[in-house]
Amino acid sequence: MKKGNKEKSNRAQADYFELLVCQYICHLYKITFSYSEDLAKLSNKILDKEDGKERMRLQNNNFIKIQPGIKKILDDEISRKGKIINVVWTGRHFVIEQSTSDVDAEHSSNKKTRFSIKSIAKSGTGTLKNLGLGKLEKWFSFSFKNQTDKMWRDLKNYIRQTTGKNTSKRGELKKIAQKNKKILEWAKRNGKIFQARLNSVCLEKFNSLPPKQKREFLNFITDCHDEDLYVVIVNNSGVAIYKPVDKTAKPKDRIIAKKENGSDVGYTIYINKIPTYRAQTNNTNGIGISAFCQRIFLI
């Protein structure tokens, strides 16, 4: 759905990249690659775009950059876990599973080596975690339902007053706002009030968590309970690889969240005075017309 401007999402590219890695591992260790069809489909999907060739080139170049790193990790793991007997594209299929792994290599010992792969066009490290409101409420023990309901009620009332249309259905309200510039602007302004509130609540609630729960939250966002997981990031400045388990928060760590230069959409989590994670409160699909979520980035 694009209107003049370029398409922003890159889902197909991300999947394509994951499969390139998958295929590479298969090739290295003589495993049958069973996702040829998916790879072909994704490749077509990317090439269908007006700048498809460019998008392909980027992924292929990034892929070349990470090959040595992947091979080194696996050769190292093979010496401990045995030869590789299978490669699984976890990809989008197990979104609900407690791991951000994209590709799993299975060893003869039944142990795994898992990869979370991020291929980025320019700078940045990609989203570490994306939490819906439900998760936030659970981790930080609060309820934002009254506020969310009020945001939608406000929009409903505004639409009723300006257009005479009377509906409470969020899907309909959203469509009306998207079609009318003035309403959309109003919805954004309204939504930002609640977005800022949610951000403040999360910051406050995080800081009032007992130290142990702060650590548990950080361990959850980094996925560091998974001993077999590697994160591989490739962007315009090169390749970065780390093991989430190495980032496990320690009991002596001082963990504090702070607002950075007055931002009302995010906060920074400091560990022993070092800015380590950045949270950003926003919406899945446009401010004021969709559900809230919070993304966490590695600094």
Next chain:
DNA sequence: TTTTCACCACTAAACCGTTA
């Protein structure tokens, strides 16, 4: 009453324009 389906929320990934 049971099954189906439409709608919405949640999660993941990453591009893009603006700004500091």
Next chain:
DNA sequence: TAACGGTTTAGTGGTGAAAA
């Protein structure tokens, strides 16, 4: 020019209303 804030795509899964 890197970081930030906003936005988009896309898949899974839950829920309640409509259909059978």
